[in-house]
Amino acid sequence: MAKRPGHVMVVDEERCFGCAACIAICPLSALELEGILAIPTEERCTHCDLCIPACPVNALEIKEEPLLA
Ligand code: SF4
Numbered sequence: 001m002a003k004r005p006g007h008v009m010v011v012d013e014e015r016c017f018g019c020a021a022c023i024a025i026c027p028l029s030a031l032e033l034e035g036i037l038a039i040p041t042e043e044r045c046t047h048c049d050l051c052i053p054a055c056p057v058n059a060l061e062i063k064e065e066p067l068l069a
């Protein structure tokens with residue numbers, strides 16, 4: 001499973017409520033809970049997409065990395 005170049009895993013802070021469903025499903029421990037917010041670790045994430053449908057509030061997305069000016 002190749003990573004999507006120029007993309008990063010992001011968690012929508014407004015939506016995430018810390019249910020930990022994504023953390024339980026990630027095979028690479030690329031997400032961890034900080035309070036009631038899931039925090040991704042981009043270095044570990046392979047963009048496998050497993051966690052995305054596991055989130056009940058659609059807070060996870062693999063987005064194009066914003067270009068730095
Ligand atoms: S895309 Fe895959 S590797 Fe990345 S956080 Fe989600 S389940 Fe883990």
Ligand code: SF4
Nearest residue numbers: 016017019020022055
């Ligand atoms: S599954 Fe969604 S709501 Fe639950 S901790 Fe992960 S990102 Fe947050």
